[in-house]
Each structure stands twice: as structure tokens, then as C-alpha cells.
Amino acid sequence: MTGIDSQGPLDQPVTVHIWREKYRHGDEATPSDTFRRVIAGVYARDMQHAAEALAALEARDWVPGGRIFAGAGTAKRVTWINCFVSPTIQDSMDTEPGQPGVGIMPALSVAAFTQQQGGGIGMDFGTIRPDGALVARTGSVSSGVIPFMAMWDGMCLTIRSSGSRRGAMMGVLPVWHPDVLAFVTAKTRKDFLKNFNVSVTITDDFMAALEEGRHWDLGFAVPRADGKHVEVLEKEGAPWYVYHRLPAAELFDLITRTTYDFAEPGVIFIDRVNALNNLNYCETIAATNPCGEQPLPPNGDCDLGHVNLANMVLDPFTDAARIDWDRLKAAVATGVRFLDNVLDTSPFPTPEQREEALAKRRIGLGYTGLGNLLQQMRVRYGAGAVPLVEQLGEAIAVAAYRTSVELAQERGVFPAYDAESFARAPFLAKLPQDLRDDIAAHGIRNGVLLTLAPTGTTSIFYGNVSSGVEPTFSWHYNRAVVVEQTATEQKTEQFEVEDYGWFLYSRLPGFDPAAPLPDYMISALELSVEDHIAVAAAAQRWVDAAISKTINCPAAMSYEAFREVYLTAYRMGMKGCTTYRPSGVRGSVLSVAETAPSAPKPAPFASEEQAILKRPEILSGKTIKIKWPVDGENYYLTINDYVHGDGRRVTFEIFISTSSVENFEAMAALTRTLSAACRRGDATFLFEELERVHSPKGGSFVRLEGEKKGRYAPSLIALIGRILRMHSAPQQELFDDPAPGVETVGAEENGEECPNCKRDTAHRIEGCLTCFQCGFSKCG
Template sequence: MSSTIAHGPLDQPVTTHIWREKYRHGDEAAPADTFARVVGGVYANDTKEQAETALAALNARDWVPGGRIFAGAGTGKRVTWINCFVSPTIQDSMDTEPDLPGAGIMPALNVAAFTQQQGGGIGMDFGTLRPDGAVVGRTGSISSGVIPFMVMWDGMCVTIRSSGSRRGAMMGVLPVWHPDVLAFITAKTRKDFLKNFNVSVTVTDDFMAALEAGEDWELGFHVPRADGEHVAVREKDGRPWYVYRRLPAAELFDLITRTTYEYAEPGVIFIERVNRLNNLNYCETIAATNPCGEQPLPPNGDCDLGHVNLANMVLNPFTTDAAVDWERLRAAVRIGVRFLDNVLDTSPFPTAEQRAEALAKRRIGLGYTGLGNLLQQMRVRYGRGAVALVEQVGEAIAIEAYRTSVDLARERGVFPAYDTEAFARAPFLEKLPADLVADIRTYGIRNGVLLTLAPTGTTSIFYGNVSSGVEPTFSWHYDRAVVVEQTATEQKLESFEVQDYGWYLYSRMPGFDAASALPDYMVTALELSVDDHIAVAAAAQAWVDAAISKTINCPAEMPYEAFREVYLTAYREGMKGCTTYRPSGLRGSVLSVKSDTPAVADTVEAPFAGTSEVLARPQVLNGKTIKIKWPIDGENYYLTINDYVHPDGKRVPFEIFISTSSVENFETMAALTRTLSAACRRGDATFLFEELERVHSPKGGALIRLEHEAKGTYAPSLIALIGRILRQHSTPAPVNAIEETGEQCPNCKRHTAHKLEGCLTCFQCGYSKCG
């Protein structure tokens, strides 16, 4: 049995929905038209033969361009095809100082706005800005610190809507030595604060050494405190360095990890390891990453992304003869390197400085998606037992990518910043075969950095709902009814049956028995241990010259001490960063724990009155999704209600998800989702729905007509409308269970989305904060 993707997974309505909503342009009638348009744009300066080879790889679903390429290439829109950037160095002044690198605060803010307007996410290092309480010599005033300036970026992001309904994505980083780092770590614990940012602390090796030795740590800056109350004054980088505070390194580390334990942020970047292992450390210093963390970048750096579809690279899947199709894999890599190199020459760039940086170093981000599906087809369980195969796949991709880049250098020339002797010292080259290293020295190389494992949520759905990036499968299959169109007089519903690509193949193998237990290698994310997640992440990172985007998903009941150890393990394992997620009562759960019940859910009797007893979730629930167009802000909101059916036939809501592409209301809806679902699982929550109906918005209400209503009814607020829908829905009525499994999405709140790869990504509704 060949691994070529059958029609089945590609014909899933959800794949068509994603294509239509995210990537279709103009009158394109089918994905093949989209592929032709993309290749026509990317290969505008290449040969017809090369373009035809690339087009065949897209049609075969072997090669997956990044989402911005799909959305922009060949459209003529003034949008970039590059997913993400890093800001120019932010100077510690409002305007640009011409004799210093980078841009002043206001010009840098302008770069971020224009970048997001054209479709690119952006990361910023705020460590260059003077801390709270520092003297401002020019004005004789006192600095308010980093956080208020981040608020400026956050406010800008709210107003930017780029490339259709796409919202901006940002990463804010601050060094572990900055005096404002304590406020930075806890900033997002405040309700609705900096909600358009991902945030990470850049951690140095000497901090980790101080932590290990139980020593103190100093927070300081090269600008003095206005009150002169310094702990000490030292010399650093040839300038005075004023110590603002001294505290145990363990205390600071615990603040980072305890805050993340409860609030899922900040992430951690091991910044000196990033720079030490960077191929281009001889000509750049990295201080920040793109919004999802997989691409550490210098000022004005870009991430030009595309992925090999590993789900498509197994011969004789699920049999004893299963084998990786190495020739097909290498062919896809060769196409991918040339494809991404072409993008650098054909894509618009938001700023001239970004274009100049991209063309000087020709950085590309070739990676893969579908690792989880490949392991399933190879009958290898995701986790520690998969490390050898993960490294073997990574090695094959890396070697072929570097060989192809050498061939491109012979054809097109080396990247302008290439230095033969300096590049030869790159640590990553030590892993490559001797003949390839010799060829690099002889002929040079076209691309300075080549490999990245990025979030692939939406494009992976488009390609048959393959497992995303380096992550395991999160859900095998489920049904979803979506209101896809709503007018004043009618609603149009579309029902999606969604199946994971690996599950689709497995369930159609000869002899498949739905009543039998799944084999050990058919495993979803929440059945894996934290050690399994870390093991695969470290194995994947080993053959990537940039970085990877992966979230270590931790169970809600995980003790803090064990959670803290995850970061120490990640550092010891050689990872360049660590992003975790543990569901908690302080922030909405991204991954909802599924029970170990069989495919047909057992009936569990539950109380109807309020109680402290939490109703166990059956594996199968019936649900529906209602699309609400709220005219006050012009945003779409998706209200999903999954029902529990009691033995006597009484139907009650069991879990409620509210999603929207509006980042402005994301955390509010996440909190409401958490509260409503918690109440529903403890009994009849109708009283709470009625309370929501009484909420009035200062922005005013709207006249809305819901399903089965003869005419529109005034809702004093969006919250009140949601309450009304829930109250009207909560009537006893027997229903038939529809099979559904999966995890809770941060956007559409279905069990179809992941906090994975360092990014919030949904493989059902297509929401991605980064992608």
C-alpha cells in the first residue's frame, strides 16, 4: 500500500473550508488553481521546468508552503509572503539616533505596524529600553520603564488588520538581567493586559550557572537610577553598569516558572545557546525571535517558511513492511529549498531594511509537518521510543537541504554575507558528512540558515488534516456543525466530519475493527508523558540549525516542582528554548483531558443541582456551533455547545466554547468559556445564563435574529446575546451522540486546536496567533 494521499482526507469538508476561507483567491475553483497561482508567483524568475516540478509537489501534497505564501503569492496584493520578522534594534530614545544601530521607539513602532499590516508577525527585544526609575537626562525626568512602551505596541496591534481578517502577532522579549524583568514576567497575569503579545524571557548561561550554584543574581542597566540608590556599579561592555537589584537566582527562576505554571507565559529562550550555535554568529547577534519562537532572528531578520509533508512519506503504512520513502522525502527537500530561495527574490517586504537583511543572508526556514502521522504509519509510538527515527528523518532532511543549497550556490552564487572561513566554524557543520562540508568550503552555500520547525496548523488541515509540525496527533475524529452563513431571515449550516489523516488511513486498513483497542503507536498528545514530549522536541532540535516551535503540554494536576524541572531538563537536553502549557483555573484550557473510555461513551449519572462534584467527560458528545455576527465591532463569534444526555433523556450543556478572531476579546471569551463550562459540569447552569442576559455594554446593544425566531430581538451586549442563546438551548430533549474527541481550541473553543509549537493554533477553524 502506497502512502500517496488518497482522495478521502483531502475531500474532508474542513479542508475545503480552510482553503476557501484562508487561501483561495478570486475565482479559483479548486486547490489546484491555488497551487498554480502560488507557483506562478514564486517561480516568476525561474525556469518552466523547475516550476512544473514544484507544482507537481504541491498537487501531490509533498511540499507545503507557509501560510503567507499561500495567501499572497501571485495575488498582486500588497502583502508579504514572509511569515514573520524581528524588529530593528529599538534605540533607547523616542526618535532615531543616526549614529546608532536600529531605530528610535516611534520609528520602530511604525515598522511593527507596517509589518503587521502587510501580513507579517514581528518580535521585539525591549531589553534596550531603560528601566522604570531610570534617569532621563535630556528631559530631566524619570523613565516609566519597558511595560508602558509595550502597551503602545499592544494598542497598535489592536488597530491593525492585515491581509483580510488576519490579526497581528507579536513576541516581546526581555533579558533576564533587565531591572523590569519582574514586572515583565507577571504583566500578563493582569486581565486583558498585553493580550496581543507572546512574551519570553531571554535567559543567559551565567544565570543558569547561578541558579545551579544557588547564587544571587543582579538586575542592572547602563543608565543610572534617578534616585541614585544603586546596589553596586560595575563595568560592562566598556560602560558603567548600574545594579538596581540583587536577588537569589532561584527566586527569579521560580517567579518565571510559577507564573507560567498558572498563566502559560512567559516562555524561556536560552539566548546564548542560540547565538553560539547560529551559523551566522560571525556577522550578527540575535536578541529576539519571531512570535512563535521557532526562528531566532537578528534585527530586521525574516522567516521564510515551508514544510515537507512527512505524512506522505511512508511506504506500506501500518504494516510490518512500512518504510520511509527516502527518495521522495529528499526530492521534496530539494524542491523546498529552491522554492524558499525563490520567495526571497519575489516576495514584497514591508521595509527596505527587511529586504536588505533577507537578501544579504538568504535565510530560509525549511521544516516538516506530519511527524505524528509518519510515526503512526511506521508503527512507532511518539515519545522516547521514536527518538532514533525522528533524528534519522531530521538528518536526512538537513543533509539534503545543505546539499541543495550548495548546488544553488554553484548555480546562483553564495549569499552576500558568506565568509568561507567564518562559516566553516559553524557548529552545525560538524554534524554533516565530510564530503558535504568540503563542498561548502569549495563552492560556498546559497543560504545562511536553512532549517526551522514552525507551526503548521492551518496548512496541515488544508493538506488533509495531517498532524501539525513536530506535534503528535491531538484528536482522531469528530463531527462539527457550523453556521457558515447567517442573514436576517435564514441560517445556512454545514456539517463537517473531521478525521486525522493518520486515523483515516489506519481505520481503512484491512481487518480494522472499531471495537478493538488501538495499538500502542496510535496515541494522542494527552496520552503521552511530559518526558515523551521533551524527548521528541530535543531529537527534532538536534538536526535543525535555527530552532523549533513546540509546546510541552503538561497535565493540570502536575505538581509545581515537576513542572519547574521541565525547564531544567530542556536546558540540559540542549534545547534553545522552552514553552509549556498547563491548564489552570486562571487561564482557559487549551487541551482538555479526554477520558480513557471506549469509543462509545458510557452513560454517567450526574446531579442537576449545583454541586462540587465534577461530571466526568464522556469521550463522545453531541454539539453544534452557532456563528454570531456582532455588528458593534464587526467581528464573527462562534458559540459551540456540547451536550450531555442523561439516562432519562434530559439534555444539558456540558461544555461551552466561544471563539473569535478578535484578539481584543480573546481573553474575555476564554474566561467566559472556562466559567460556563465549569458551571455546566457541576449541574444545571441555566441560572448563570440568565445572569449573563442582564449584562449591558457601554458601547450599546444590537438587534439580532437567532435561529427559530420570527423576528430580531434586541441584545444589550454580546455577552447578553450569548446568555440568551444558551438559555434557549437548555431545554430537555433527547439527542443522539455524535462521535467527537479532541482538545479545546483557544479560538473556536472546539476540541480541534492546540497550544503547540509555541503558538496558539486551531486545525478546525484555522485560527493561529502566529501562522
């Protein structure tokens, strides 16, 4: 038993919809027609290997990037390359001859052309003089980086590239730039720079200053207009003007505190990126593509495709489960040749981008479906999965490098190849000696080969496999997809979606939907931060570029623990760090909330409560309306309280009413059991147990009225348990008004507002803002 059942996940209505709306071209009647069109375009000069590539697509072993699916083999004037990095932005409006890069306005034009043709783009704004700097040519004062970023943001807003795909951008600023303080907090302003992801490039010197408790200088090569410099130093033989000096810890706290509340900026450990780059002898990297998995030089590109790991397990969910290594290596070999062909056949937005791509022949081969593979292997996502993740990464890396050496013998090495310099690349030291010997003897076709990128809608197209290196987000959910949109309204359609791993697991012989799930069937929001970091670091070890991975953090996580995530990521050798913590302040002015003191534990009940309480004729209480997103049904939870002589209120009886025929009997049994327990004493322990119940249909983010922050509820029962526990708490977390009455509780996915469907259902997955209702993806 292997791979995707052609009568199963591939036939989900949402999968068919994604194919029709995003990847079908012209009169293509089936995905097979799409595959043949893509192969005809990509293999136009290599028909000898076209058949094996087509077979890999039909088997769903190989997943080309979304731009390739949308553009290859068509007459559209679009690029098949997902993302780029801008040419170096000169510190002048127009291009200065004899200097690297282009002026500000030409760079803006490059970004516009790139996005018009379907590519995302990243920009290093660290070359632009800061706010308050002297502009000697005009005798004026610079407005700094942020207003120029607003120009890029406005441009992106006006350009809609092929189909319904909007442009994606990454704005990067170095940690030493004087505008970094404004840059870090820029997106705390509502609706400002909405078309950007933003990241700070952090140097090893800064991390050393942080560890040693030293101060940090923010400076630039151009003087302040007011002359009020902290100090004038010398760097690379020229004056370097210190604009501000502050403790490194203060700046680090500003970055991490802002991210704690607003999910941005990310951080890129830029010195590590350059030190580990195979091509550091001929390029310097200062920025990444929009989702951060490809650190790229000026005009660099990321040519993406993925091996589908969900398809690579023999005898899944059994004691005999094992990796089909031959199938995996064959898919990698096909992928390397496929992506190398794309470089020769894809249109490029600018001649400079084509020149850079062909000089170094960088490709971004990665994988998707890791979460589903681990489930089939009965391995829990997290620290325990590290050996298998590393084993997979090593096998993919070795197969990719071997194929690239074979291509070098067949087609020639990449033009920027220098045997002596390339041999010193740290990544090569990990490869087997015989492979290193082959590289020395024959060279290699591609300068950089491996990355782990967001796979978004391509993963849905392939049966809703778990995306990229991420765990499964939800087992089973309803997804609202925009099927028709006009200038004034949009029409949506609800699709029922099943995760690929869940689809296989739930159809095993003897499956019992009421039984607890095994520990290896775990979703993203149930995992600890340590689990996420462990897998991210393990995946990065066998990638020569970088990875796109979001470390999901619980809303209740303390700032101190959140801050430590970034330090841990640096210590574990990662090239960057992106986190997401649901936050109730996102979209408002940045503020730091004081930590509330811990509530004292309640004293044990007195003897009055140890006996069964008798019901008075009249009880006060509340009725709460719950709309559960998973099944769309309304539930009315009534909680009546008993008031003791000393004024203390305790939960006495509970009723749940619903028009749902399916759940009526279960709700009646639940309320009778809970009410009986409440009358015999403190039933809080039962409420806590209910909060741990997981539904095979999946859970939902829920923000209750009166709550500042939403939380994930793994089932309707768990949500009810949470409401009851909060109601019974000595310090009311939910119901601040003790008077009787009715409160309405609305259940929703508590994410960011989706730019497309306007619902609060967008979350950061793989470093990318992704909507789990309409399918919008900021990166793809």
C-alpha cells in the first residue's frame, strides 16, 4: 500500500477546484492534460527524459512550483520562476554609472515588472540612507527608508499579475541601519506596508554584543544633516557615522516584542547565510525571497519544485512501514533535471535576472508532505522525528548532488563554477567522499540545489498533503473558497477538506472514530515550540539554501519564553527564524502589557459542599450561544450557579440544547453527568479533562466574547470544557459580570484578517500568510 489513492484524496472537491482555478489552461479536461502541457514546455529541449518526468507527475511523486504549473507550455507572458531578489538599490533616485545595482526608481520598476509576470521579489533597503541623513547634492535631508518602502507597497497594490495572483514582497533591513527602529515597528500601524513581509538581517557581531551585554551602534556611510553624531568610526577605509548607540538587548527586545504581538519582523542570520553559501566566492547575499527560504544575491531567482514525501511510504501505519528509498531517489533525480530545464525554457522579467540565473544555475529542490510521511511511519512530529528527518534530508541531498554531477558531464558545469573555491563550501563536507571526488573530477551543473519552500495550493492539488516541512494543520475542516468575484461582491462555496494523512488513517480496517488518536497523529497547534524548532533545525542541516518554516507559539506563551525561541534557533544553527503567536493586539498601536499576577488557588471546599447540594427553586445563571465552525450548528450552553451563605458561587447544573440531531443524545448525556458531578463538589477536574478531547473532524480557533485572545479548541467538547472551567475560575476569565443574564459567544478562527475574504482566518504557515478559508496565500 503506497501513495495516493486515485479514488480518494485527489477527488476531493477542493482539490478539483484548485486545479481548475489555478493550474488548468484553456480546454484542459483533466489534470493529466495539465501535466502533459507542462512537460511539453519544460522538456522542449530534452524530450529524451520527458516520459519519466510525466510519469512522476501522474504518480504525484514530483510537484513543480505553482508558477510552473500555471505558465509552462502556455503562450502567457509570465515567468515560471516563483521568486527573485531585486538588483542592489543604489542610494540615489536614478542609476549612478560605475556603481553596482540600479537607482531607486529603476529598482521600483524591476519589482513592478517582476510581479506583473507572476514573480515575488525581495529587497534589501539597507543601501538607502536613513532618516535625517544629509543629501549633499540637493542640500536637503533624507526622509529615510520607510517612505521608499511605501512606494513599493503602493506599486504592489496596483499590480495584479497573471490570474488572481497578487504580488509578494520581502523587505529587509540590516540590524546596524539607523532606521531599523522605525522599520521593526512600521507594520504595527494598521494597514501600513500590508504587501510586505519584513525581516531584519542580524549579524554575528550583534549576537555577540547581545550575549556579552554590550551596546550596539546604528550607523551609515553618510553623515547626519544636523551633525549630531555619537561618534565617527572608520569602516573599509571610509568614515562611518554612528547615529545612535543603544544596548544590544534593547534592540533585540524591540524586535522580539514586536514579533510577539504582531508576528513580524522575522530575523535572518545573514553572516551564517553567507558563510554557508556554496557560492560565497562569487556573490554576497543581503536579502531573501518573500517567504525566506531562498537567500539570494542581487537579481537572483528561486526555481522551485518538491518531492512528495507523502507518497514514499510502503505498508503505512503498520509495524512494517518503511521508506521506499528507490522511489524517493528517482523522484529527486527527475526533479533536478526538471528544474535545470526550467532555467533554459522559462521567460524572465529582466535580462539581468536571466543572466544571473544562467551563470549559477541555482535550483530549489525540496519536499512536501513531511507531516504525512511521519504519520504513516508512526513517528511523532517533533524531537523524536529528528533522526528520520535528517536521514531523509541526507538521502535527498546526496541524490540531488549526484544527479547534478551527471548533468554536468552531459551539459557542462554552471558558468560561475570554480573548482577550487566550490570545493571549500561547508555543505560539501557533509557529502560522501566518493561524491566529493566526482564533483572534483567532473564539476557540477547547479551552484545551489536545495531549499524547503511553502507549497500552499500545490499541496492541496496533490490531495491536500501536509504542506512542506510543516505538520498537518487540521485533520478535517470546511473551507470557504471564492468562486466568483466582482467589483462589489464575491461568491464563495464551502468545500469539505480532509488531510491526506487523516484520509489514509481514518480508512484503516478497524478504525474507531471514538477512540483516542495515537501520539503520531498530531496537528500543528497541539505541538510544543520545542517540537517545531527541533524539526526545523533537523531539516535545515541537509539544505544548502534555507527553509520556510513557521514556529507556532501558543497565545499564552510568556514573552521571556518567546524571546528564547530566537536564541535557541541561532544556537541550533538555523539561518533564520519565523514565529507566529495569535495576538489580540495585532492591528492596533504597539504596546507592552503588564503581566498580571498569578491568581491564588481556591481553598478546599468546606463541609457544606461535601454533601450533595439540594436544588433551590430559583437559580441564577447564563446562557451562551456557541456557533461551532466545524459543523455550522448552534449550541446553547446554560450554566446555573448555587450561591452559598458566604456569597461564594459554584456551578450547580449545566444544560446544552441544540437542533443538531446527530449530537443531541451525546449532549444530553454530557449535561446529566456534569450536573451530577457539580452537585457533589468541585468538578473543575472534569472540565479540564473535557478540554483534552480531540475530534476526528478537527478543531477550530475560537475567540469567546469577553476574551482578549482566541485559542485553539480541538473539539466542540473541548470548547465546552474550556467555557465551564473559565466560568468556575475564582478570577473570572470570561464572565466578568456575575449578574444573571444571557451572553452570546461567537466562534471563529482567530487569525489575521485575510486580504481576500476579509475573515479572521489567515495564519502564518511556512513563513507565509495563508488563509484557511479562501485559500489566499501571500507567497504563492
